[in-house]
Amino acid sequence: MPGSASYAILLLGTLLEALVVVCAVRRKVLKKYFILNFYMLLCVFVSLARYHILTHDGGVKSITYRYFYFYSDALLTIVLYFGLISLYISVFEEMKVERYLRMGAIVLLAGTSWFSYAVVSQSSHRMLTYFAFELSQNLYFVGLILTYVLWAAVLKMRHTQALLVQLVLSLGIYFSAYAASYSLSNLHPNFYSYVAYMLPVIGCLLPLSWAYAFWRVPEEARLSPQRLAMAGSR
Amino acid sequence: MIAAIILVCSVAFFLQFFVPYCRSVIASSAGHVLSEEVQDVTGISKQPAGDDFARVMQLLMLCPDRPEDRGEIRAIGVYFRLLNVVKTTAARLAPSLLAWAEKERGRCTYFAAVALDRRVAFSRDLLAQQIEA
Numbered sequence: 388m389p390g391s392a393s394y395a396i397l398l399l400g401t402l403l404e405a406l407v408v409v410c411a412v413r414r415k416v417l418k419k420y421f422i423l424n425f426y427m428l429l430c431v432f433v434s435l436a437r438y439h440i441l442t443h444d445g446g447v448k449s450i451t452y453r454y455f456y457f458y459s460d461a462l463l464t465i466v467l468y469f470g471l472i473s474l475y476i477s478v479f480e481e482m483k484v485e486r487y488l489r490m491g492a493i494v495l496l497a498g499t500s501w502f503s504y505a506v507v508s509q510s511s512h513r514m515l516t517y518f519a520f521e522l523s524q525n526l527y528f529v530g531l532i533l534t535y536v537l538w539a540a541v542l543k544m545r546h547t548q549a550l551l552v553q554l555v556l557s558l559g560i561y562f563s564a565y566a567a568s569y570s571l572s573n574l575h576p577n578f579y580s581y582v583a584y585m586l587p588v589i590g591c592l593l594p595l596s597w598a599y600a601f602w603r604v605p606e607e608a609r610l611s612p613q614r615l616a617m618a619g620s621r
Numbered sequence: 622m623i624a625a626i627i628l629v630c631s632v633a634f635f636l637q638f639f640v641p642y643c644r645s646v647i648a649s650s651a652g653h654v655l656s657e658e659v660q661d662v663t664g665i666s667k668q669p670a671g672d673d674f675a676r677v678m679q680l681l682m683l684c685p686d687r688p689e690d691r692g693e694i695r696a697i698g699v700y701f702r703l704l705n706v707v708k709t710t711a712a713r714l715a716p717s718l719l720a721w722a723e724k725e726r727g728r729c730t731y732f733a734a735v736a737l738d739r740r741v742a743f744s745r746d747l748l749a750q751q752i753e754a
Contacts, residue, residue, distance in 0.1 A: 528627055531634055538638070553645055559638030567631035573624035595692045596642070602689065603649070610648055615641035 394441065396587040401434040403594035410601035416550070422473040423554070426466045427594060433459045454516060461519040464526045468496060471533055474555060478540055495533075499525050524569040531562035542612050549608035550600055552615070557596035564589045636703075643700035646693050647728050650735040659738045669734065671726025674701055677733040684740035685747065694736055701729040 407427040411417045417424050437455065444451040472492040476485050503525050507517040538555055546552070568589060572582040660666050663677050681694070708722040 524627075528631070531631065535634055535637065538641075549645065549649075553642070556638050556642040556645060560635060560642060563631045563635035563638060567628055567635060570624040570627035570631060574628065599689075599692055608649075610645060612641070615644040615648065 393587065394438070396591065397434055397438055397441070400587065400591045400594060401431055401438075403591055403598055404428075404430040404434065406598040407594050407601060410598050414601050414606065416601065416606060419477075420473070420554070422466070422470040423597070426463065426470045427597070429466055430463060430594070433463060457516065457519045457523065461523045461526075464523050464530070465496070468492070468526055468530055471530055471537070471558060474551070474558070475533075475537055475540075477551060478537060478544065478546055495529065496526075499529050524566070524573065527562055527566040527569060531559070531566050534559040534562050538612075545611075545613070547609040547611060548606075549610045550604045550606055552610060552612050553600040553604055554597060557593060557600065560596070561589070561593040564592065639700070639703075643696055644725075644728075646696060647732045650732045651728070653735045653738070655734055656738050656741070659734060659741060663734050663737065665731065665734050669727045669730035671701075671704070671723055671730055674726060674730040674733060677730055677737060681733055681737045681740065684737065685744050687740055687743050690736055690739065694733070697729055697732050701726060704729070 404427045408417070408424050408431075411420060411424045436459070437452070440449070440452045440455050469492065472488060475488050475492075479485075479488065500522060503518055503521040507514055507521050534555060538559060540546075541552060541555060565586075568582045568585050572579045655663075655665065662680060663673065665673065665677070678698070704722050704726050708719060708726070711718055713719070
C-alpha cells in the first residue's frame with residue numbers, strides 16, 4: 388500500500404477509535420461497555436505506536452512493522468475477545484451466570500492458545516511470530532462463532548435493546564471480515580499482498596459502526612431483532 | 622483445506638450479520654415522516670420503489686455532506702447492490718425472495734429519502750447560521 392494511503396487509513400482508524408470513546412462518554416455508557424471502550428483506547432495507543440514505527444523504521448514493508456503489527460494484533464484480539472464476553476454478560480445479566488461465563492471464556496481462550504501452539508510447533512524458526520499470527524486467526528474465528536451464538540441468544544431471548552443489537556452485529560461483521568481475510572491469506576501466500584490492503588480498511592469498520600451506535604442510537608431505543616434477522620419478514 | 626472452510630464460513634457469517642445490521646440502520650429511519658418538499662422532489666410518499674434509489678442517491682449527493690451519516694449511507698448502498706444481486710440471481714428461483722428483495726430495495730430508497738431530508742434540514746440550518754453571523 389502506498390505510504391500516504393496507509394497513513395491516511397491509519398489516521399482515519401485512530402480518529403474513529405477515539406471517537407467511539409468520546410461518544411460513549413457523551414452518552415454516559417462508558418462504564419456499561421467498559422471493556423469495549425478499553426479496547427478502543429488500546430487501539431488508539433497501538434495505532435500511535437504503529438505510526439511511530441511506520442515513520443521511523445522504513446514503512447509498511449519493514450520487518451519491525453510487520454512483527455509489531457501481528458503481535459499487537461494478537462493482544463488486541465484477546466482484549467476484544469473479553470469485550471465480546473462482556474456483551475455475553477450483558478445479554479445473560481438476568482440469568483446470573485457471570486461467573487460461569489468468565490470461567491468458560493478463560494478455558495476457551497486457553498484451548499485456542501494451545502491449539503494455535505500445536506499448529507505452529509512444527510515450525511522450528513520464528514515460532515513466536517507464527518504463534519501470534521495463528522492465535523489471531525483462530526481467535527477471530529472463535530470470536531466469530533461466539534458472536535454468532537450471541538446473536539442467536541439475542542434472537543431467542545428477544546433482547547430488544549437497539550444499542551446492544553447494533554454492537555453485536557457490528558462485531559459479527561468485523562470478526563467475519565477479518566476471519567475471511569486471514570483465511571484468504573492462509574490459502575495462498577500470494578494473497579497476502581491483497582489482504583495487506585484490506586486489513587486496515589476492515590479495521591476501520593468496527594470503530595465506525597460502534598461510533599455510529601454510541602452516537603446515534605439512544606440506550607433506551609428498542610427494536611425487534613426477529614424482524615431484522617428473517618428474510619421475508621416485514 | 623481448513624483455511625478454505627474458514628473462508629466459506631466467514632463469508633456466510635458475514636452476510637448473516639451484514640443483512641440484519643443494514644436492516645437495523647434502515648429501521649431507525651422508518652418512523653421518520655418525510656417533509657413535503659422532499660416528497661415533492663423525490664415523488665415518494667408512503668410506498669417507495671427500489672428503482673428510485675439511484676435517483677434519490679443522486680439528489681443526496683447534490684446536498685452538502687454530513688459526516689455523521691456518511692458511513693450508514695455507504696453501508697446501505699452496499700446492501701442495495703447486494704439486494705440487486707439477489708434479485709437478479711436467487712430470486713428468479715424463489716418468488717417469495719423476489720418480493721422480499723423488492724420490499725427491501727424500497728426500504729433502502731426510503732432510507733435515502735430520509736437522509737436527503739436530514740441533509741436539506743442541515744443545509745438550511747447552516748444557511749440560517751451564516752445569515753445570522
